[in-house]
Amino acid sequence: MPRLYGSALILALLLLGCTKADENTIQIGVIAELTGDIPAVGASCKNAAEMAVKAVNTAGGIDIGGKKYTIKLQVEDSAGRAEQAASAAQKLITRDKVIAVIGPNASSGAIPASEIAETSKVPMISPWSTNPKTTIDPRTGKQKSYVFRACYMDSFQGSVLAAFAMGHLKAKRAATLYDVTSEVLKGQAEVFKRTLEEKGGTITGVETYTAGNKDFTVQMTKIKNDNPELIFLPTYYSDVPLQVRQAKMLGIEVPILGSDAWGSHDLLALCGKDCEGYFFSSHFSANSTAPGVKKFVDDYKAIYGSIPDDVAALTYDSFGILFEAMKKSAKPASEDIKNAIQKITGFQGVTGNITFHEGSGDPEKSVVILQIKDGEFKWFADIKP
Amino acid sequence: MAYISQQLLNMLQLGSIYAVIALGYTMVYGVLSLINFAHGDIFMVGAFLCFIAAGKLHMPFVPVILVAVAGTALLGVGVERFAYRPLRDAPKVSAIITALGVGVFIENFTLALSPYPRHVPEILPVVNWNFSGLTVSSIQVLIVALSIGLMVVLDFIVRKTSYGMAMRALSWDIKTLPLMGVPVNTIVALTFAIGAGFGGAAGTMYAMAFPVIDPYMGIMIGWKAFIAAVVGGIGNIRGAMLGGYILGAVETLATVALPSTYRDFVAFTLLLILLVFRPNGILGVPKTIKV
Numbered sequence: 228m229p230r231l232y233g234s235a236l237i238l239a240l241l242l243l244g245c246t247k248a249d250e251n252t253i254q255i256g257v258i259a260e261l262t263g264d265i266p267a268v269g270a271s272c273k274n275a276a277e278m279a280v281k282a283v284n285t286a287g288g289i290d291i292g293g294k295k296y297t298i299k300l301q302v303e304d305s306a307g308r309a310e311q312a313a314s315a316a317q318k319l320i321t322r323d324k325v326i327a328v329i330g331p332n333a334s335s336g337a338i339p340a341s342e343i344a345e346t347s348k349v350p351m352i353s354p355w356s357t358n359p360k361t362t363i364d365p366r367t368g369k370q371k372s373y374v375f376r377a378c379y380m381d382s383f384q385g386s387v388l389a390a391f392a393m394g395h396l397k398a399k400r401a402a403t404l405y406d407v408t409s410e411v412l413k414g415q416a417e418v419f420k421r422t423l424e425e426k427g428g429t430i431t432g433v434e435t436y437t438a439g440n441k442d443f444t445v446q447m448t449k450i451k452n453d454n455p456e457l458i459f460l461p462t463y464y465s466d467v468p469l470q471v472r473q474a475k476m477l478g479i480e481v482p483i484l485g486s487d488a489w490g491s492h493d494l495l496a497l498c499g500k501d502c503e504g505y506f507f508s509s510h511f512s513a514n515s516t517a518p519g520v521k522k523f524v525d526d527y528k529a530i531y532g533s534i535p536d537d538v539a540a541l542t543y544d545s546f547g548i549l550f551e552a553m554k555k556s557a558k559p560a561s562e563d564i565k566n567a568i569q570k571i572t573g574f575q576g577v578t579g580n581i582t583f584h585e586g587s588g589d590p591e592k593s594v595v596i597l598q599i600k601d602g603e604f605k606w607f608a609d610i611k612p
Numbered sequence: 613m614a615y616i617s618q619q620l621l622n623m624l625q626l627g628s629i630y631a632v633i634a635l636g637y638t639m640v641y642g643v644l645s646l647i648n649f650a651h652g653d654i655f656m657v658g659a660f661l662c663f664i665a666a667g668k669l670h671m672p673f674v675p676v677i678l679v680a681v682a683g684t685a686l687l688g689v690g691v692e693r694f695a696y697r698p699l700r701d702a703p704k705v706s707a708i709i710t711a712l713g714v715g716v717f718i719e720n721f722t723l724a725l726s727p728y729p730r731h732v733p734e735i736l737p738v739v740n741w742n743f744s745g746l747t748v749s750s751i752q753v754l755i756v757a758l759s760i761g762l763m764v765v766l767d768f769i770v771r772k773t774s775y776g777m778a779m780r781a782l783s784w785d786i787k788t789l790p791l792m793g794v795p796v797n798t799i800v801a802l803t804f805a806i807g808a809g810f811g812g813a814a815g816t817m818y819a820m821a822f823p824v825i826d827p828y829m830g831i832m833i834g835w836k837a838f839i840a841a842v843v844g845g846i847g848n849i850r851g852a853m854l855g856g857y858i859l860g861a862v863e864t865l866a867t868v869a870l871p872s873t874y875r876d877f878v879a880f881t882l883l884l885i886l887l888v889f890r891p892n893g894i895l896g897v898p899k900t901i902k903v
Contacts, residue, residue, distance in 0.1 A: 264828070266727040407873050435873045439832045441822040444622045445867040452615045465729040469822050476740060477618070478747045497731040497824055 253289070253296045253559050255280070255549070256303065256319030258330035258340060263307030264438065265463060267491045268332050268538050272354060273302055274531050275539040276329060279546035289550060292557045301325060305336045312336030316343040316351075325349065326561055329545045332538055334358035334411040341374040348373055350565045352549060354541035355510075357381045357487065358411045362588035373565050375588040377545040377578070378510050381411060384486060385418025387594045387610050388459070388508055389426065392419075395608075396482055396506075398457035399428045402450040404443065404470060405461050407435040415461040415486045431455040447474050461486040464494040471501045482506070490537035495602055502599045509595045511540035511578045512606040523577045537578075544576035579609075614745030623864040624857075625752050625821070628759035631856025632814040633837035634844065635766065636807035638852035641841070642783045643803045645704065649711040650691060652834015653718035654808045658684045658815020659825045660722060663732045673735045680816040681809045687718075688808020689801050697797070715834075722827040732823040755817045762813060763853050766806065770849055779803055783847065843883055845896025854894060859883070 257276045260269035280298045288295040301323045303315035312331045319325045320343065328344055328351040331337045337356035344351035345364075352375045353361055359382065362374050392398045401423060405412045420430045431453035434446040447470070450458060460470060460483050467489055474483070485507030494502065513524050513534045523543060527535040535543070551574055552567035553559065574581040579592045593611045597604045633655055640648040661680040665671045671679065695714050699707045739750040770776035778799045781789055790796050818833075819825050836859060844855025859879065866878035887893070 262723065262727050264826075433871070435871070437876065439828060441818070441824070441829065442622075442626055444625070445619065445864050446872050448615065448618045448622060449868065449872075451618075465824060465826065468731065469824050472823070476738070476747065476749045476751075478740065478742065493728065497729060499731070 251288075251296055252299050253553075254299050254301055254323050254325045256301045256316075256323060256325035256328040256330075258303050258305050258312055258315045258319070258328060258336065260307040260331065260333055260336070261302075261304040263305075264465065265307050265333060265491075267464070267493045267536075268355070269304070269307075271491075271536050271539040272330060272332055272542045275527070275535065275542035276300060276302070276546060278527060278530060279543050279550075283550060289553055291553055291559050296559060305331045305333075305340075307333055307336065309335050309339050313339040313343060316340040320344070320347045320349050326559055327351065327549055327564060329354065329542065329549065332356065332542075334361055335409065337361045337376075338410075341371060345371045345373050348565075349561050350375065350549075350552075350568060352377055352545040352568075354378065354545045355487075355538050356411070357384060358414055360410070370587050372586075372588075373561075375548070375568055375583070375590075377541045377548060377576070377581070377590065378487075379592055379594060380589055381414040382418050384508050384594060385415045386422040388415075388484060388486065389419045389422035389428070391506070391508075391596060391608075391610070392457055392459065392484055393423065393426055393428055396457055396484070398455075398482070400431050400455045401428065401457040401459050402432045402434070402453060402455040403430065403459040403461070404434040404436070404446055404450065406438050406463065406466065408438045409463070412461045412463070412486070412488060415488075416459065419459050419461070441469055443470050443473050444477065447477050447479065450474075451477050451479050455481060457481055458483045460484065461488055463488045464491040465497065467494060468497040468499075468501060471498065471505075475501060487537060490597075490604075492534060492536050492604075495599070495604075498599075500602075503602075504599065506596055506598050506607060509597045509604070510537045511535075512595050512597060512604070514606055515595070517575075517577070517579070519575060520577050540577045544574075544578050544581065547576050548574060548581065614743075617746045619864055619868055621746070621748065621752060623861050624756050625860075626864060627857035627860025628756050629814055629818055629821075629833075629856075630837050630840045630859050631853045632759050632762060632810050632817075633833065634841040634852040634856045635763070635849065636811045637838050637841040638844070638846055638849060639779075639803050639807040642847040642849070643779055643800060644696070644700070644707075644786075645847075646696065646707050647711060647838070647846075648696075648807070649708065649834075649838075650714040650718060651807070651811055652830035652832075652837070653715045653722075654684050654687060654691075654811040654830070655815045655818070655834060655837075656722065656825075656827060656830030657687060657718060658812030659732070659819040659829065660726075660730075660815075660827075661812065662735075662816040662819045663730050663825055666735045667730070667733050676735055677813065677816050680812040682812075684812025684815070685805040685809035688804040688811070691808075692801060692804040697800075719827050719830070727827065729824050729826040732819045732825060734823070735820055751821050755821060758813070758817060762810060766810070767849065769806070775799065775802060839880070839883060841893075843886060843893055845893030848893070848895045848897075851893055851895035858894075 259272040280300050288297045305312035332355035334356040337353040338360050341361050350373050354377045403416045405416045483505045489507040490509045552564050555567040556563035569585050572582045582591045593609050596608045598607045636651045658680045661683045665676040665679040741748045778794050840855035840859040841852045844851030862879045867875045
C-alpha cells in the first residue's frame, strides 16, 4: 500500500510539473555558439534574442487567435560543434517542448540541427547559416518544409562578391585562402571561383588550412609568388587579422576581399589598423538609413553597450519573422506557424526587406557591401539580386 | 630564388617554435618517462601571460618574456607537485591520464576566464627588410635567434653543470639516485620548471608572431611538438631540436609542393614511415630492461 501512495505522489508531481509550463506561456528555443571558436557570434545571438522577446513580453505578450501569450526563452549552447548543436536541438524539442527553434548560427551546427527540427516537425529559423544544405536535404535535393533562414545563401553571396571584385575592384586575377574544415567557407570560395572564371577572370591559386592554424606564411608566400590582383579571404573574424598581417609582412599590397564571416565587431579590435580599406559582404549595416534600423541599433546599444553586428540583426529579424507568423496563426501550433512563415512577403526587417516563397526556406533579400574605414564598418553598397 | 629563400625562412621560423616546445616534452620524458600532455596548454598559458603583461599592464619586451617564463615555470612546478608527484609510483597509464586531465583543466580554466580570441599588441616595433624580393621581418629574426639561444643555454646546462648531470643520472636510474645523495624531488621540479618555462617562452614568441590567441591554441601545436620530440628521439634533447626543424621543414615542403589541404596528411605520413625504420626516433637509443 505505501508503495501505491508513493507512486501516486510521483504521478501527481509529474502532472504538476507538466501543467507548470502553462497554457499562457509559449517556449521558444535558441541554440547559440556561446563557447568554442566563435563565442562572439553566440553572444550577439543571445543578446538579440533576449531583447526581441523582452519587447514582446513588456507589450503584454503575443496575440495568437485572439488570446495573449507570454514568451519564454530556452537558450542552449552549441559550442560551435555539430554534435552539440544536434543534441541541443533534441533537448529543446523533446524536453522543453519548444514551439520553434532559432539558431544555430554557424552552418556546421545548423545542418545537423535542421535534420532534427524537420523530423520532429518543429519550425527552425537559422539567423546566419548560409550553406544550402541547411534548408535543402542533400540526399533528395528537396526543400525541408520546417527549416528557414533569415539570411541569403552562399551561392548568392559568392557570385555577388566575384562580380564586385571584377566590376568595382577591377581585379581579374584572384587567389583564395580558406579553412577547409568549414563547409560554409569552402562553399563561398568555390562559388567565387566558378563565377570569376565564368566572367573571364583567373584564379591564381586556391590555398587552404585547417581550423586552429595560426601560421599562414607558407600559403601567403605561395600566393605572393603567383602575383594576383586580389585575395579573396572567406575566413572567420578570428583568423582574418593573422592572415592579413602575415600578408602585409610578406609585402603583399593587393586588396583583400572578405565574406560575411568577417562580420563581427571583434574584428576591428583584433585587426587594429591592418584591415583598413578592405571590403566584405554583410547582412546588415548599422548606419543604414532603412526604417527600424536606427531604433534597433539605439535600443541594442542602450542595453549591451555595443553596436549590433550581423548575427544580432539577423537573430532579431528571425524573431521578427517568427512573431509575424505567430500572429497570423490560428493557434500556437508548430504546423500553423510553419505555414504562416511560408506566406510572409515584404517583411520589413532590420537586415532588409524579406520575402519567403511557398516551398522554400530561403528568403529573397539583398547583399550589403561594407568597407572598413577609420576603424569602423561603413556601408558601401546594396546589391539586389 | 626569392620564393625559395622566403619558404626556407618560413621553415626556420616554424621549426624553431616546434623545437622549443618539443624540448618541454622531451625533458620531462627523459627524467620521469612521463609524457606531459599538458605541455601544449602550458604553452597557451605562456601566450596569455604575454597578453596580460603586454596588453593589460603595458610592460616592455624583457619584463613580458620574464613574466611569461616565470609564470609558466611556476605552473609547471605546481602541476608536477600536485598532479604527478603523488602518482610517481603508480602505473604509467595513470600518470598519462592525469596529464591529459591537467591539460583539459588548464584549457577550461582559461576558457572560463576568457572564451574570446584576444589580440596581443605589438611589443616590439616590427621592421620589414627587403632583399630583392625576400622579405624578412624583425619578429622572424627574433624568434629564430631567441630559440637557438635558449637551446644553446639548455644544452650547456644539461651537459656541463652538476644539475644537468643529476638530470641525466635521474633518467638513467631513479631508484638508485637518492642513495647517492641527489635530491630527486628538487631535480624533478627543476626539470619541470625549465621545460614549462621553455613552453612559456615559445608561447610569448608565438603570440608576437601570430598575435591572436585563444584557449585552444595549444592543442594542435602541442601535438605537433610532441611528434617532433618523438621523431627526434623522445628523451634526447638534441633530438627534440632536430625533430622540431624536421617537422617544420616537412610541413612547409608539403604545402609548397602540394595543395595545402594535404599538408598534415603528407607530413604525418612521412613521419610515420620514418618511425617504422627508426622506432626510437633519429637520435633515440632503445631502452633495454635488465632482468
